[in-house]
Amino acid sequence: MAYPFQAIESRWQRFWEEHQTFRTPTRPAGPKCYVLDMFPYPSGAGLHVGHPEGYTATDILCRYLRMKGISVLHPMGWDAFGLPAERYAMQTNIHPRITTEKNIETFRRQIRMLGLSYDWSREVNTTDPGYYRWTQWIFLKMYGSWYDPREDRARPIESLVDELEKLGSAGIPGADPLTAPEWSSCGRKKRHDFLAKYRLAYMTEIPVNWCEALGTVLANEEVAEWTGKGYTVERRPMRQWMMRITAYAERLLRDAGGLNWPSSTLEQQRNWIGRSEGAEIDFPLDGRDEVLRVFTTCPDTIFGATFMVMAPEHPLVDLLTAPGQRAEVDEYRSRARLKSEVERGIDSDKTGVFTGGWVVNPATSEKIPVWIADYVLMGYGTGAIMAVPAHDERDYAFALKFHLPIVEVVSGGDVSRAAFTGNGTAVNSSNAGVSLDGLSTPEAKKRVVAWLKESRHGCPAVQYKLRDWLFARQRYWGEPIPIVHLEDGTMEPVPETELPLLLPDLKKFQPSGTTESPLALATEWVTVVDRKTGLLGRRETNTMPQWAGSCWYYLRYIDPENSDAFCDPDLERRWMPVDLYVGGAEHAVLHLMYARFWHKVLFDLGCVSTPEPFMKLRHQGTILGEDSRKMSKSRGNVVNPDDVVNQYGADAVRLFEMFMGPLEEMKPWSTRNVEGVWRFLNRCWRLFVDETGRPDTRIADGPADPALEREFHATVKKVGEDIEALRFNTAISQLMIFVNAVMQQEERPRRLLEPFVKLLSPFAPHLAEELWSTLGHESTITYEPWPEFDAAMLQASTVEVVVQVNGKVRSRLSVAVDAPDAELEARARADEAVRKHIDGKNVLKAIVVKNKLVNLVVQ
RNA sequence: GCCAAAGUGGCGGAAUUGGUAGACGCGCUGGACUCAAAAUCCAGUGUCCGUUGAGGACGUGAGGGUUCGAGUCCCUCCUUUGGUACCA
Structure with missing residues (x-):
């Protein structure tokens, strides 16, 4: 007879809820552990079998830690803003709030059905005004801060105003010159515009990926997804909100070194930040005062720079273009504008046109031509390069196509056949001021940078691939950005006391028809009079991107009800940082980078106590279909957790997902193997309960067989160690070995079976609670002390x-x-x-x- | 192209620092129980040769190397997965 998992599981889930078993104390008593799951987007499709994998892993760890006497914070919530609910609303006119609420209910029911030990009193929902009030509050903090490069941290914008008032801009690196009296005489608009260049949240005109049919801009990483579905995306310049994440590039890179994260994830973040060292070099325009500034990682090849290439959008293009080339240049620029960066990359065949302009190579003093080509990107470096065809593959291809000279300046290859990009010995590289000839590439770099500095042609520089974060979507279903645009062209933040700035109710959710979000149609909401200035204003109609709410949710769990602060500072110090964070590898870069960025800003402003939010990170692997292919509706290989729980029970699903293989690996589903672990649970049951359902009479109080005793101690040791290392598959295998050993015995020693139930309880909590009560215990097993093993007993x-x-x-x-x-x-x-x-x-x-x-x- | 991770029986996967390869589970084979089946229990199960019992050879993607000894370390290559893609 199969064990009655349905009755057992519903009984204990009810028990846990009634007794608030997993309620976490506000303040941890003794050592703490914050174990966090990436919260899900509650889609209409319900839970996927991939979700329980990570959730079960953290749940097992948490249950183990509780038995070790550690205070565990283990919450769950919903990342519920986003496009799917809004698209559904466009089609059905059902308010996204209603759809979202329904989806959350499904998710909550499914997650509860798995017996996961979350403290549900801490549940958060990013679409709840009580939550997004603080998302908006943090946005205003970003808006109200600037990055001070001298202190390498963010500071309140008031500190900048203060300094400008007293000292002007002289002490601020890279600032436009402005004296203190000049600042004081500036009007409201001028001050506003000056400060805008420093704020961590700012608006600027940039080319974005606009999708007319969706009525919104798309992030670069979203473009492929939608064009794949047949939507067209065009490049157009729009005024957009940005976050100055680039100011944190160096710190994001440096601090990553101290994190216990998968090496591949750290590597991806490093690549994404893309730090490269080189030099900025100024090339004087022929016969003019202006210079064309380039960034290069190979300043040592400057003697081989035979032409220049600018991005088509470069601001100096107009100036450099000769009248005779004007038509061709304009035509090329307008064509380039329509191409997305992705499209530019796809066909690597080089295109470009000569501007008719010339600059002087400061090393050779020769006049070299300036071209524009779309293989040079405005968004990186200075948007212009010195082309060294002999030692760069792209420049080589360009030079061949347009018959430009190729001059070898590093020996070691054959530049008549291909560009030589390796290290070698400098040749053909000397002028009156400097000679690189005979130097190895690294030495030549040092020498030439010193010369550039001294001759004021350039200086060492560091560039990052990382770009500022496009922080606005033309959508309804997102956090409203709490900013008012005033009639004088300035902006005012919504006062903190007026947060949350609620999303107005709309009757229709279609795109506004302009480039604004549907919020533009809520005229009453949009129009305001600024109390401070009396000026007429219009609310910002863009909303925040979906990443916003997930940038700080781990802080809200600590103090979810607080209406005075996003989180009480004392509680924050007690619980942070997150000790273990588990979630999908698809968030390796974006979510994890954005959250680290916000956290660092909050750290700089004294709002949180740690420079990093997530100390240890692990990704759960993808679960494939039974056919070892990705699960998808079209392949018909999707497994629904509801069905499996109905058939085998939650404990079997938990156990199977952990027994499949290493947490981080990709692995196929197997219903046969679910049955396998289900049989194991049945064996555990029969260890304690006879056919009539009564406690088995073979359970005896006497001493245990020495070999069994030894196996038991080995099991305690291995299961504990494996849980701590997240090796659940081998922990379960050890539990099986022990059960097999007990099954061989005539007598079943109670002194081993009782602690065995404890070992089982993190993995199969419902069954363990039931067995624990069968053994005569009246309260939950949750806080029973974890068994100890005796090292001496391990020795045969x-x-x-x-x-x-x-x-x-x-x-x-x-x-x-x-x-x-x-x-x-x-x-x-x-x-x-x-x-x-x-x-x-x-x-x-x-x-x-x-x-x-x-x-x-x-x- | 570049970067990262990974390739072990019929299948999912074990193997702390180089030291018994294949734990545990699935599947399969045989047996017990049963009128029969299911469930359960017991035994066996890497491949090949040999076979009455032994015994032997081979074996961790391929090929080399280091070592008394390599799944584990080094080199070259192949395959798969993930990331990235004109980043100067």
């Missing part, structure tokens, strides 16, 4: 030692533990099976490894 009195001859196993000996080497060798030599292989031969050497093996090397 004899061990098996392998005898090898020339590395091949020939015999096995049973010997006393720690038998001396000499004895092992003597017994090995005397062994009959071994003698067959050594008799008549010369034993050159004997290698003895205590308690393991003897290897006889013979000739």
Whole structure:
């Protein structure tokens, strides 16, 4: 008879809820552990079998830690703003709030059905005004801050205003010159515009990916997804909100070194930030005062720079274009504008046109032509390059196509055949001021940078691939950005006391028809009069991108009801940082980078106490369909957790998902194997309960068989160690080994079975609670102390030692533990099976490894 | 192209620092129980040769190397997955 999992599981889920078993104390008593799951977007499709994988892993760890006496914070919530609910609303006119609420209910029911030990009193929902009030509050903090490069941290914008008032801009690196009196005489608009260049949240005109049919801009990483579905995306310049994440590039890179994260994830973040060292060099325009500034990582090749290439959008293009080239240049620029960066990359065939302009190469003093081409991107470096065709593949291809000169300045390759990009020896590289000839590439770099600096042609520079974060979507279903645009062209933040700025109710959710979000149609909401200035204003109609709410949710869990602060500072210090964060690898870059960025800003402003939010990170692997292909509706290989729980129970699903293989690996679903672990649970049940459902009479109080006792201690050790290392598959295997061993016994010693139930409880909590109560206990097993193992008990009195001859196993000996080497060798030599292989031969050497093996090397 | 991770029986996967390859589970084979089946229990199960019992050879993607000894370390290559893609 199968064990009655349905009755057991519903009984204990009710018990946990009624007794608030997993309620976390506000303040941790003793050591704490914050174990966080990436919260899901509650889609209409319900839970996927991929979700329980990570959730079960963290749940097992949390249940284990509770039994070790640690205060555990383990919450769950909903990342519920987003496009799918809004698109559904466009089609059905059902308000996204209603759809979202319904989806959350499904998700909550499914997650509860798995017996996960969340503290539900801390549930958060990013679409709840009580939550997004603080998302808006943090946005205003970003808007109200600037990055001070001298202190390498964010500071309130008031500190900048203060400095400008007293000292002007002289002390601020890179600032436009402005004296204190000049600042004081500036009007409201001028001050506003000056400060806008420093704020961490700012508006600027940039080319974005606009999708007319969706009525919104798309992030670069979203473009492929939608064009794949047949939507068209065009490039157009729009005024957009941005976050100055680039100010944090160096710190995001540096601090990543101290994180216990998967190396591949750290590597991806490093690549994304894309730090490169080189130099900025100014090329004077021929016959003018202006210079064309370039960034290069190979300043040592400057003598080989035979032409220049600017991005088509470069601001100096107009100035450089000769009248005769105007038509061709304009035509090329307008064509380039329509291409997205992705499209530009796709066909790597080089295109470009000559501007008719010339600059002077400061190293060779020669006039070289300036071209525009779309392989140079405005968004990176200075938007212009010195082209060194002999030593750069892209420039080489361009030079071949347009018949531009190729001059070798680093020997080591054959530049008549291909660009040589490796290190070599500098040649053809000298002028009156400097000679690089004969220097190795690294030495030449140092020498030329020193010369550039001294001759004021350039300076060392560092560039990052990382770009500022496009922080606005033309959508309804997102956090409203709490900013008012006033009639004088300035902006005012919505006062903190007026937060949350609520999303107005709309009747229709269609795109506004302009480039604004549907919020533009809520005229009453949009139009305001600014109290401070009396000016007429219009609310910002863009909303925040979906990443916003997930940038700080881990902080809200700590103090979810607080209406005075996003989180009480004392509680924040007690619970942060997150000790373990588990979620999908698809968030390796964006979510994890954005959250780190926000956290660092909050750290700089004194709102949080740690520079990093997530100390240890692990990704759960993808679960494939039974056919080892990605699960998808079209392939018909999607497994629904509801069905599996109905058939085998939540404990079996949990156990199976952990037994499949290593947490981080991709692995296929197998219903047969679900049945396998389900059989194991049945065996556990029958260990305690006989056919009539009563406690098994073979459970005895006497002493246990010594071999079983030893196996038990080995199990306690292995299961504990494996849980801590998140190796759940091998922990379960050890539990199976122990159960198999007990099954062999006539008597079942209570003194081992009781603690065994504890070992089982993190994995199969419902069954464990039931068995615990069968054994006569009245309260939950949740906070029972985790069993201890006795290291002395692990030692058997004899061990098996392998005898090898020339590395091949020939015999096995049973010997006393720690038998001396000499004895092992003597017994090995005397062994009959071994003698067959050594008799008549010369034993050159004997290698003895205590308690393991003897290897006889013979000739 | 570049970067990262990974390739072990029929299948999912074990193997702490180089030291018994294949734990545990699935599947399969045989047996017990049963009128029969299911469930359960017991035994076996890497491949090949040999076979009455032994015993032996081979074996962790391929090929080399280091070592008394390599799934594990080094080199070259192949395959798969993930990321990235004119970033100067």
